[in-house]
Amino acid sequence: MPQIILNENEAIDGALKRFKKECQKAGIPGEVRRRKFYEKPSVRRKRKEEASLRKLRRRLMKQKRRMDRA
Numbered sequence: 001m002p003q004i005i006l007n008e009n010e011a012i013d014g015a016l017k018r019f020k021k022e023c024q025k026a027g028i029p030g031e032v033r034r035r036k037f038y039e040k041p042s043v044r045r046k047r048k049e050e051a052s053l054r055k056l057r058r059r060l061m062k063q064k065r066r067m068d069r070a
Helices: 012-026 028-035 041-069
Strands: none
């Protein structure tokens, strides 16, 4: 759970902005979106597998670009 300590004479707007940034870093908004509806385990596995394949493709394309430059 993100926490912030209020400084003396700090405006509420600034404190709220810092708190939102901490929440964003902790990944809370994304998790709330993901948990909004039930996701079957098979769908969750498929989503994770697709994400890993995308990462692998990106990594391979980066390596290919590096090799082409050399």
